[in-house]
Amino acid sequence: MAIRPATRADLDALVALENRCFTSDRISRRSFRHFLETEQNQILVIGDTPLAYVLLLFRRGTSLARIYSLAVDPxxxxxxxxxxxxxxxxxxxxxxxxxxxxxxxxxHNQSAIALYESLGYRPIKRIEEYYEDGGDALRLEKRLARDLAKSKRSSFYAQTTEFTCGPAAAIMAMSHLEPGRQFSRIDEIDLWREATTVFMTRGHGGCSPQGLALALSNRGFDVRLLQSSDRIPFIDSVRNPEKKQVIELIHNHFVESLGRNAIDQEVTTIDSRQLRQCMAEGYEILLLISTYQLNRNKAPHWVWLVAMDDRFAYINDPDVDSAELRSAIDNVHMPIPLAKLPTLLGYGTHTYRAAVLLRQPRD
Ligand SMILES: CC(C)(COP(=O)(O)OP(=O)(O)OC[C@H]1O[C@@H](n2cnc3c(N)ncnc32)[C@H](O)[C@@H]1OP(=O)(O)O)[C@@H](O)C(=O)NCCC(=O)NCCS
Known part of the structure; x- marks a missing residue:
């Protein structure tokens, strides 16, 4: 049976259906009228006289929508x-x-829970005394994947230390370029040892764009390095002068070695148009992002840019613990609205941007 949007003419039938389906917490006639009259909400029904409905609520400025109610005639x-x-x-x-x-x-609504879980919704919270009768509710959530990213790629590698996001992102891209090749934790650590500038504010430093570009070039890939300025990345996050010296020493060594490998450091804005162009040229893209947009915790972080369409950039985030988009612990093909990409990309007070591009060498 065909699904159609409900209209004002369905009001009586919707109220009657509601009364047949629920004994408490019913949506009132007044509320139904409101939902039917406001463009922001959407009621979908089945049947000339509705035999089933679902009510969707949208709120401006948020990418979260709600299924407010669902009912099927007994x-x-x-x-x-x-x-x-x-x-x-x-x-x-x-x-x-x-x-x-x-x-x-x-x-206790086992049939509805079974339906939602079979569709990929996951429980995120139990809310006590949510209903009129004092009953508890389960809050469920689903991240809506887009077909493009879903159909295109599936490589995923979770970083195994807090400082190896760069190698983990690189491993995802390399697995995609070399299907069937297995990568292990040793590959992750080896890459890090080659590409790190050793220090950060605390703990081990991560990989710098120059270091990653060099390590990937040394593995035979055709590499490009894009950055928004030629400052020494991350050096401002370190106060200790001795640590600064070490970072600078390693950075300069990376830059020299890149020169020997004929890899330019291209200073450019790095925007979605350029990234799309690079993808079209067959490059896999490792993006430096600030995790602030993801978890309100400002840290430089490497992700693999999996795909782009007209609305979203999709990333695979190797950090399974901290990549918290509210509740979804699903780091594969995370959709980032293109409008939000610029703020995601800039790291630090200088909003430094960087991308490391790799592809199979052309003969
Ligand atoms: C829950 C409700 C919407 C299901 O409607 P339905 O059209 O019968 O569901 P479907 O036939 O599409 O079944 C879809 C899935 O739901 C689950 N399901 C439906 N009825 C079920 C039952 N009696 N027992 C267990 N699971 C059931 C199954 O997972 C089923 O998938 P399957 O057929 O592949 O096994 C309906 O029972 C209803 O309107 N209940 C009263 C209102 C309500 O509880 N709404 C949900 C509020 S959150």
């Missing part, structure tokens, strides 16, 4: 109508640029 259950409505609701939400769908369900 006489039509078990025929896949709820599944059909939920699938369509996801398409509507994606078309409105929502990245997450959230909903609450009564903790």
């Amino acid at each position: 006489s039509c259950r078990g025929q896949g109508l709820a599944r059909q409505l939920m699938t369509e609701a996801e398409t509507v939400a994606m078309n409105r640029d929502a990245l997450f769908l959230r909903l609450e369900v009564a903790i």
Whole structure:
């Protein structure tokens, strides 16, 4: 049966359906009218006289949409109508640029929970006394993947130390360029030893763009290095003069070695147009980002840029613990709205940007 958006004419039938489906926490006639009249919300129904509905709520300025209610007439259950409505609701939400769908369900509503879980929703929180009868709710969430990224690539490698995001991102890109090749933890650590500038404010330093570019070039890839300025990256985050000296020494050594490998450091703005162009030329892209946008914790971080479409850049984030987009612990194909990309890219007070590009060498 076809799914269609509800109209004002469906008001009576929706109220009647609601009364047949719920004994408490019913949506009132007044609320239904409000939802039907506001463009921001969307009610999808099945049937000339609605036999099932789903209500989606959108809020401006957030990429989170809510499934506020779902109901199927008791006489039509078990025929896949709820599944059909939920699938369509996801398409509507994606078309409105929502990245997450959230909903609450009564903790004892086994059939609904089974439906949501089979569609990929995950529990993120139990909310006590959520319902009128004092019952608890389970909050579920799903990250909406986009087909482009999903169909294109799947390599994922999680960093095994807090300072090896660069090698882990590089391993994802290399696995994509060399399908079938296995990478291990030793590859991760080896890359780090070659590409790190040793120090950070505390703990081990991560990999610098120059170091990563060099390590990848030494592995036979055709490499380019883009950066927004030729400052020494990350040196400002270190106060200790001796540490600064070491960083500078290693940096200069990297730059010399890059020169010997005929790799220029291209100073450029690094924007989505340029990244798209580089992808079209067959490059895999390792992006330096500031994790501030992801978890409010300002740290330089390397990710693999998996794909781009007209709305999103998709990244694989090797840091499984801290890449917290609210609750989704799903670091594969994380969609970043293109409008947010510029703030994600700049690291530090100088909003330093860098990208390391690699592809198979051309003969
Ligand atoms: C929950 C509800 C929407 C399911 O509607 P439906 O059209 O019968 O569901 P579908 O036929 O599309 O079934 C989809 C999935 O839901 C689950 N499911 C549905 N009925 C189930 C039942 N009685 N027992 C266990 N799982 C059930 C199954 O996972 C099913 O998938 P499957 O058929 O591949 O096994 C419907 O029972 C309903 O309206 N209930 C009252 C209102 C309500 O609880 N709404 C949810 C509020 S959050």
